[in-house]
Amino acid sequence: MSAQFLQFLFSGITVGAIYALVGVGFSVIYNSSNVINFAQGEFVMIGGMATVFLSAAGVPLPLAIILAVLAAVIIGYLVEKLAIEPAKGSSVVNLIIITIGVSIFLRGLAQVVFDRNFHSLKAFSGTEPIQIAGASITTQSLWVIGGLVIATLVLGWFFNRTLTGKAMLATSYNKDAAKLVGINTGRILQLSFMIAAFLGAVSGILIAPIALTYANVGVMLGLKGFCAAMVGGLGNPMAAIAGGLLVGVAEALTAGYLSSAYKDAVAFIIILLVLFFMPSGLFGRKEVDKV
Amino acid sequence: MNNFLQARRAGLLMLALSMAVLPLLMVNSFHYDIAIMIGINAIVCVGLNLLIGYAGQVSLGHAGFFALGAYASTILTDSYGWPSIVAMLAGALLVGVLSFIVARPILRLKGHYLAMGTLGMGIIISIILNQEVDLTGGPDGMPVPSFVIFGWEPYGNQVWYWIVAIALFISVVVALNIVESPIGRALRSLHGSELAAGTMGVDTLRFKVLIFVVSAVMASLAGSLFAHYSGFLTPTEGDFFRSIEFVTMVVLGGMASTFGAVIGAAILTILPQILAAFHDYEMMMHGLVLMGIMIFMRKGLVPTISGWLRRKPS
């Protein structure tokens, strides 16, 4: 029985790690701009698809990965520059529709530039699973979890130890005060989109051998990542990681012990419960209503 | 105020006139079909506009109410043999009660949290519709029995056109009345500043709940009409993208403009038909149009264009 539980946990953590990586992207962007970027899932797709197509074109895998991430980061920058910046000062609904427009556009673009089929990458270190106490985990899952751990450490270092990271946090806490100490908040916003795109693309590449990749792969991942960020508390990247793992594990346990048919509803039920009873998220800071 | 009443009467007259004239321009049944879909979408948007435009509350889950109304009508007429009018009203009642129950906790949320709350609610409804195969037919959907009003079965797109046109007209009248009522004024103060409205003694949550329920019921009724008209229903009518579509129609037409909601519905219903010619590039164009309008016409088409017209005195 405990082996079964462990198996569910492995599944939950693998999936949760993906949600977490996407969720962190949401948080980073929300932090510096109060924009919920509904195109976050598309960065995941770009990372995966670009890697697949580059390596199919004969580019060695490591180089393909670097180029794919680079492409995603550039697109992240362009999205900010061409769609978000011109809309400065728009209302929440407008921004939601703009980012949804970006998401539709990027998916359409992917269908034209790449194709409409699903593709897989070979697992990075073989397909032989590892057995732990009667449960098994693929080496690719370890890559994903490792990716999350490294991302967490790097982000922690970035936000707590570097001046740019601190400037980014400062911008999220108080935009005007940030300008008054000389922080270019517009740059910070661009940077946040680039970081989000980077994280999205990396997770897209890491999961391609597990989940495969296709033009619409980002849709559901984006929504779940949004859940992760929201459960943790919007605007706190570390909380988004906790939120992602929580949602992933809750889904796996529901599928395992309750009903696999309603597994997908779990993330959203958690969201509603959290919103109703802890409106600023499990680990979020209280938000003051602006007059 | 007098001015407004005049403008409103003229607006209604124009709406009635254009709905009366439109059939003269429509060559075939396919054109009627588009017009009917515009009408059905517009009913949802007129209601949603009260919520988004006047009460300032986003909902990314209204397709859930639309689909619930549609499925209630379908299931009650199909499996239980209820008369379609009764089934339609029962669906509206169900959605009314449900939206009333969820309204309070959901509407306490603000901004993105509200968006997420309504999105979650809509997705849960959509998952239920997909999973309860025995009840709803699952993802492949189910056929809908014909609409029968006191023994008369409307057949053909021209008849449906008039049914939907009348329903839309009534919706617009109801919406305009709400906007002009004391509730409506309270609503507008809401949008301005909630704290200010709070200190003025307006029970903001109560009004928001009321509007939420009204808009949900309008969506439900439109959903019932849609189900009977199209004759076939699938859960995609209640999914996230459909909710987004409704919100986009409202925002595109112009928030806090009842006629804008109608125009927004018209444009976004016709748009895919035009974009169909672009085949591979359809999705890209669609995304670009959404972005472009939201960036360059923030207030939506109707307010922006009327702003331009006002600026240059002609």
Added chain:
Amino acid sequence: MTTLFAKNIKRLIPVIAALGMTAGVAGAAEPIKIGTFLAVTGPASFLGDPELKTLQLYVDKINSDGGVLGRKLELVHYDAQHKAKSAITFVKRLINQDKVDIIIGGSTTGTTMAVIKLVERAEIPFISFGGAGVITDPLKKWVFKTPHTDKLAVQKIYSDMKKRGLTKVGVISGAGGFDKSCRKNAQTLAGTMGMTIVADESYGKGDTDVTPQLTKIKNAKGIQAMLFCGFGASSSIVAKNFKQLGMKIAHYHSHGSASAKFIKGSDGAAEGVRLPAAALLVAEQLDDSNPQKAATMAYRKAYMAKYNEPISTFGGHAYDGLMIAVNAIKRAGSTDKAKVRDEIEKTSNFIGVDGIFTMSATDHLGLDEKSFVMVEVKNGTWKLLK
């Protein structure tokens, strides 16, 4: 406000009128119009894409050979994706505006079911490429279909299991219409064919991992075989998770997995998966005496020559649909809708890609279990099981 509204309405009018301009004008030597609506984009594009390519390929071919009844064929296509509502709108457009002579297509069961009422009312012959049995069972006067049903597929799978002495089955299915219909058939047929379903699991849209569900199946009491009902990326994910958990039971998929993408996407995990498929998939392995060999090889050659990509069995549905329609029009000697319908129903011993079709007044599919072959994935390719 008022004038503004009027202006907007006026602005709208040309747009609506423009939609009308495309309406066809009647003429004497006009082409035979074949209407189609397919899921060329969206999640079911793996169906619609090869279907559309096949139709375009063969319509051109027929036209360059002189057309049908001395008239050219004209394909009128709309991308309805997998959306029932788009399908309804586009079929109305095909019937009322484009005034097509026959409708073929509808890549999915959902889009097909959505338009049945319309084609029945308009009394126009309609050949669907949708999978589920409900399309032609119960029978509808104007509706036909070419793909094998999921019922046939499950029958074929259960027969194969029985042959191997496997009777305890765990089913896993997705959230899509195909999945749910296949699962339902697996349940109802289990009774009549002496199988027992000992586990019944499902997963959601866009899921990236199904190990919890497979763990439950693995641990189900007395389990001997697993049947997966689904298609697309999920097929590969299920196979990978199956391998990850080191499951030893027999591994069956539905014909939804019958594409090269499945094997490639599974990164080796597809080895040993058995599934029913159209003969097309293993055309070169068929005995030369098999009457289907020539037809399937010819289709395969033509498709690969034109598009330089591997064939899929889904394109085959489109080939059969188009050919059945064209043959019926030839036999009817006109495009009179009632006559064409009657001739489609009289289709007999048509050797298609999907099988040998013999339709009747009670059977609008005309295929049986024999049209399927069982294949197994071996060394990264399909191996015909005899």
Added chain:
Amino acid sequence: MLLEIKSLSASYGSIKALFDVNIEVAEGELVTLVGANGAGKTTIMKVISGIQRASGGSVEFAGKNITRLAAEKRVRLGISQVPEGRQLFTPMSVHDNLCLGAFTRNDANTKCDLDEIYEQFPILFERKDQPAGTLSGGEQQMVAIGRALMARPKLLLLDEPSMGLSPLLVDQTFATIKKLAKQGTTIFLVEQNAYMALSIADRGYVLEGGHTTISGTGDELMSDERVKNAYLGV
């Protein structure tokens, strides 16, 4: 002149908040602007620091027209503002708040050299790892001033530094300001507490109904009958 404001105007939407404001601040001076609540004092500060756009007139700093310059670029030129209500990065530590003050200075040895600040405000050294939001009002004001000084400004803008502080802390804060002025920092001070402000200022302006009316040295203004009646409550 270090700072020269000529016939400046600014508005919020359609409401005009400022018109015809003229102010000069020379290097090394401590100049104050007094006026009633809502006279537009904070708006002037925001226009000088670039948070708010001017709708007319000009702002010149060290001979350069900066009216249209972005706020963060003005910091690089040497304008630092201690905003009204302090506006600290409350969840971050005192240390980080102060360091961010030096954001525009790229020279390596000043990366985050806080010795001077801690010398000036020893209490902050004790609190350096505490989140800024947990400090008392007076301590927060010190952090705000310290953060602004970290940029080594040529001109320090102080917006209502006494607001919300107890009388004892107000005295402390003004002592600090005086000390800074003595050390040679050019200061432009906006205060509601006109008496305190004028008593330490070299020169002063009075802002009424959105434009500057009276100006003179601190002592002149303190003895001006109109100022006395209106602002000093004498």
